[in-house]
Amino acid sequence: MTDPAHPLNPSAPASPQVPPPWWRHAxxxxxxxxxxxxxxxxxxxxxxxxxxxxxxxxxxxxxxxxxxxxxxxxxxxxxxxxxxxxxxxxxxxxxxxxxxxxxxxxxxxxxxxxxxxxxxxxxxxxxxxxxxxxxxxxxxxxxxxxxxxxxxxxxxxxxxxxxxxxxxxxxxxxxxxxxPLRRHRAERTAVAEAYRAVAGLLEAGRERAAGGTSSAPAPTPWPQARRAVTGAMNHAYDLLVVRRLRPPRDRSVPAVLTARLDALVEVIAAAPAVRHAASPPPPEYVQALRSLADAIEQGAPEAEFGRLPAPRTPEDRALRAALEHTVLDEAVPDEAAPDEGALDEGVRSTGPAPVVHRRLGPHTPVRTRLRTALGRTLRxxxxxxxxxxxxxxxxxxxxxxxxxxxxxxxxxxxxxxxxxxxxxxxxxxxxxxxxxxxxxxxxxxxxxxxxxxxxxxxxxxxxxxxxxxxxxxxxxxxxxxxxxxxxxxxxxxxxxxxxxxxxxxxxxxxxxxxxxxxxxxxxxWPEHRAPHVPDRLAALHHDLAAYAEHTRTPAPDPLDQHLLRRRIHRQLAALQEEFLRARTDPRLRATLDRYEPLLTEAAEKAERIAATAARHPGRGTASHTTSDTTPRTTPRTTPHP
Structure with missing residues (x-):
């Protein structure tokens, strides 16, 4: 007869953990x-x-x-x-x-x-x-x-x-x-760190595509690498655009760095396809990003890297196309054709860019931003x-x-x-x-x-x-x-x-x-007796539905796709941060356990939609219909006690 208090008995009551989980998190x-x-x-x-x-x-x-x-x-x-x-x-x-x-x-x-x-x-x-x-x-x-x-x-x-x-x-x-002696050092470092974070994301995708058989040290897990990319991109955009008192002048260092950062978005969009590919992309693609990051941080006029091999799979072609805008000349006008020879030769100029592609809209004056922020706070x-x-x-x-x-x-x-x-x-x-x-x-x-x-x-x-x-x-x-x-x-x-x-x-x-x-x-006066996590998760799933619907159009607007994807990953990062912070409140444990599967599900959906969009630009994404991304405030799984 099984002892009802035996630890292997599934009906046995769980013994209290010492110290409690919220102590360990704190x-x-x-x-x-x-x-x-x-x-x-x-x-x-x-x-x-x-x-x-x-x-x-x-x-x-x-x-x-x-x-x-x-x-x-x-x-x-x-x-x-x-x-x-x-x-x-x-x-x-x-x-x-x-x-x-x-x-x-x-x-x-x-x-x-x-x-x-x-x-x-x-x-x-x-x-x-x-x-x-x-x-x-x-x-x-x-x-x-x-x-x-x-x-x-x-x-x-x-x-x-x-x-x-x-x-x-x-x-x-x-x-x-x-x-006076180190002007723009912080901006250069922030953009370089964004490039390195994306390189780490590609390495995490390569390891998964290779089945984890590499003898090299294990790279950063994909979810952690994706959060690092979101944080690095947010920090760099904050320095270059959001927190600036006035817009950068054409051909200035901040303008060029903004163009470099804008071009990196295409590589981020292609990264999920690398993760779900049957074979990993060539390692030279990752090394090219790291070489460019070093050149940007040091202010070098050129970045040198090894010859980039030709793509072998649709995922490689999507990544190669993104690298054409990043490693080649992401600041050239849209109608100018990229020089494929430069990629093959492995040389990339990091000098002034003729055109800056702004992805965040026109610059808002400081007075307007302050007035808007104050009005939003008071309301x-x-x-x-x-x-x-x-x-x-x-x-x-x-x-x-x-x-x-x-x-x-x-x-x-x-x-x-x-x-x-x-x-x-x-x-x-x-x-x-x-x-x-x-x-x-x-x-x-x-x-x-x-x-x-x-x-x-x-x-x-x-x-x-x-x-x-x-x-x-x-x-x-x-x-x-x-x-x-x-x-x-x-x-x-x-x-x-x-x-x-x-x-x-x-x-x-x-x-x-x-x-x-x-x-x-x-x-x-509890701070969050009923957290707003369900409402924020619902808003996140609504944006996922809009993202999936947008990728199904015959010719989706890349700028709209970028803005949707960026908003989704900002929401994911904010929710993950809120979950981490709320772990130190013992009353919120059941709520967090109930809704954490939905947060994980949202992150996976965002990656699958982005991977499909990168592999088949302009084609329908039947596996990501609106019904699949309909927001739910009731989880599929049974809540933990």
């Missing part, structure tokens, strides 16, 4: 390469104000300025164009200075502090939905307002904001100093829901901080503000990471306060911790908190000389703040 870090320049800038940027303050006999002013350097270090993206980097540094610094000034306006009145934080939280929440730079500016505005409430009211009201701005200047200068119920939810949590925290005798109470409000923001993760996941990181950071802070005897060794500790934060902080919020906590402890000690008494205050404020965030921001 604790797992994301791979993030160490940017050595970012590490050096972070350490040097915070060293300057601390060293100047200590050397001139004004350590308190130096610590206040170091807060600006610390904020600039968190805002330093380390990548992207220098224009984007300047905005990412400048706007949050202005928001921080404004927040510190607002914090001084309350005059220490509890009711004024509560009202101020409610207003600032609404503004910060709405601003944060506009984009990445505005999100950072809104976050710094909120955090600086909280810090301004906790600053001692010494000196004129403008002193702290001015020190904050001055403290961030050294890091900003270090970050922007190479601009969006989800933006208001997030802003009001953030306001409720921050107001509750500020009320507790103002009406109780908790020491260093602003840390309590800071904890709530950092946990509740949805663009940083779920409340449950960040609460767990915040608690673990705070405990680890307090141990480091205790060691620094008790072992390091004087000011200069502690300044060195702050420099090392800031550099470490820049190296590993973006991988996991717990690692960020482990570095952040001792930095704040050491800076607060330099401003108030409270020693190890700060440790107990930090722990108490963190625990109370986490409790408020869990109760108000999760139990009473």
């Amino acid at each position: 604790l797992s870090g994301r791979p993030h390469p160490v940017d050595r320049a970012l590490v050096v800038r972070g350490g040097a940027g915070i060293l300057v104000p601390l060293a100047v303050g200590q050397a001139t006999g004004h350590p308190v002013a130096g610590a206040a300025a170091a807060l600006g350097a610390y904020g600039a270090a968190l805002d330093d993206v380390g990548s992207g164009s220098y224009r984007v980097r300047a905005l990412s540094l400048f706007l949050p610094q202005l928001g921080g200075a404004a927040g510190l000034a607002l914090g001084r306006l309350t005059g220490g009145q509890a009711w004024a502090a509560i009202v101020l934080m409610a207003v600032v939280a609404v503004v910060s929440g709405l601003i944060s939905t506009l984009g990445r730079v505005s999100s950072m500016a809104g976050l710094v505005l909120l955090l600086a307002s909280i810090m301004g409430l906790g600053m001692p009211p010494t000196g004129p009201w403008w002193q702290q904001p001015l020190l904050f701005l001055a403290g961030g200047l050294p890091l900003m200068l270090l970050s922007l100093a190479p601009w 969006d119920p989800e933006s208001w829901q997030y802003a009001l939810r953030l306001t409720a949590c921050v107001t509750a925290a500020q009320t507790v901080a103002s009406l109780t005798s908790l020491p260093r109470a602003p840390w309590l409000v800071l904890t709530v503000a950092l946990i509740v923001r949805p663009d940083l993760g779920t409340v449950t996941g960040r609460t767990l990471l915040r608690c673990l990181g705070t405990v680890g950071g307090l141990l480091i802070g205790y060691a620094a306060l008790t072992v390091l005897p004087g000011a200069w060794p502690r300044i060195a500790a702050v420099v090392v911790l800031t550099a470490t934060l820049q190296a590993v902080g973006r991988r996991n919020y717990a690692l960020q908190t482990i570095c952040l906590t001792p930095i704040m402890i050491l800076l607060a000690d330099q401003m108030g000389h409270q020693g190890t008494t700060l440790l107990g205050a930090r722990l108490a404020d963190t625990l109370v703040g986490c409790a408020i965030a869990l109760v108000v921001g999760y139990l009473l």
